[in-house]
Amino acid sequence: MVKVAVLGAAGGIGQPLSLLLKLNSNITELSLFDVVNVPGVGADLSHINSDASTKTFLPSSKEDKTALLGALKGADLVVIPAGVPRKPGMTRDDLFNINASIIKSLAEGIAESSPKAFVLVISNPVNSTVPIVAETLKQKGVYDPARLFGVTTLDIVRANTFIAQLHPGDSKPSDFNVNVVGGHSGETIVPLYSIGSSASFYNKLSEEQKKELIHRVQFGGDEVVQAKNGAGSATLSMAYAGYRLAESILKSFTSKEEVVENTYLNLDASIKGAAEAKKLVGGLEFFSLPVKLGKNGIEEVKYEILTKVSADEEKLLAVAKEQLAKNIEKGVAFGK
Known part of the structure; x- marks a missing residue:
């Protein structure tokens, strides 16, 4: 019996994400919350002949907290795509003032109704919203750092796709699983192409191609915002990325493989491994790294990857750390 709650289920990310979750055989109950349009989304999904039951929760007013608490009650895993999407010219930081308040109120609901749930934060700016959730759960006395996840998987998905596109015929996106560390906005995103299966392909590129590839991974979201011409941001690819992390967490509950x-x-x-990682990233409290998953959440941080980076990646990490420090401080201050 696994209950998954999606907060922001009627939005551009929430709808395709909810569809993917509805198809997962490990999920028995799908709980959908939003402040608009969610009954229609739930009715639509409920016609799909997969085994997960679907329930929707729509507040009757801005002051109504019962819908959120009902959606979250007993949830094992909570995914949060709620918030305002990016528009042309907006950075993830521009979204902060709007989305920070939304995230804090949702975290308060989680603390009250599903304090032991795994929490996956998609809402941007992730570099700041995850610290907000952490601070809010701390205040409520229910914080478990092993159960809080900032979803940066889209950066990996893009890193895999974009390098494969530079080697048509020789590779395909599914050949790669590039580690992308740091944060989830602009220059805080650091793809480690020099490590693992991507290294030989990356090394064939010219210095200019390498720079262009790194920049494309870091600012891939802008491509989508511009291509949609004001009609939205990355929703389908983000939904897939969020689902991939959720799927891996669910898989780790029963998998004998790491x-x-x-x-x-x-x-x-x-x-395990977090203290060592923290030293390697200059004392930052939050950072994106590969982790081993298990039934209790994050079991181990694979920090060793930071000791294998190239000289160029060291320079990228230096920039990322400087920016991340400010993003984290902003989120922690708001959360407090």
Whole structure:
């Protein structure tokens, strides 16, 4: 019996994400919450002949908290795509003032109704919204850093796709699983192409191609915003990325094989390898790294990857750390 709650289920990310979750055989109950249009989304999904039951929760007013608490009650896993999407010219930081308040109120609901749930934060800016959730759960006395995940999987998905596009015929996106570390906006995104299966393909590129590839991964979201011409941001690819992390977490509950994914996490000393990782990233409290997943959440941080980066990647990491420090501070201050 696994209950998954989607907060923001009627939005551009929420709808395709809910569809993917409805098809997962490990999920028995899908709980959909939003402030608009969610009954229609739920009715639509409920016609699909997969085994997960579908329930929807729509507040009757801005002050109504019963819908959120009902959606979250007993949830094992909560995915949060709620918030305002990026528009042309907007950075993820521009979204902060709007989305920060939304995220804080949702985190308060989680603390009250499903304090032991795994929480996956998609809402941007992730670099700041994850610290907001952490601070809110701390205040409520229910915080477990091993159960809080910032979804940075889209950066990996893009990194895999974009390098394959530079080697048509020789590779395909599914050949790669590039580790992307740091954060989830602009220059805080650092793809480690020099490590693993991507290295030989990456090394064939000219210096200019390498720079263009890194920039494309870092600012891939802008491509989608511009292509949609003001009609939205990355929704379908983000829904897939969010689902991939959720699927891996669910798989880790029962898998005998090691399940590893990258996520933006709190480098709390209670998690194996987190203290070592924190030293390597200059004392930052939050950072995206590969982690081993298990039935209790994040079991181990695979920090060793940071000792294998190239000289060029070291330079990228230096920039990322500087920006991340500000993003984290902003989120923590708001959360407090």
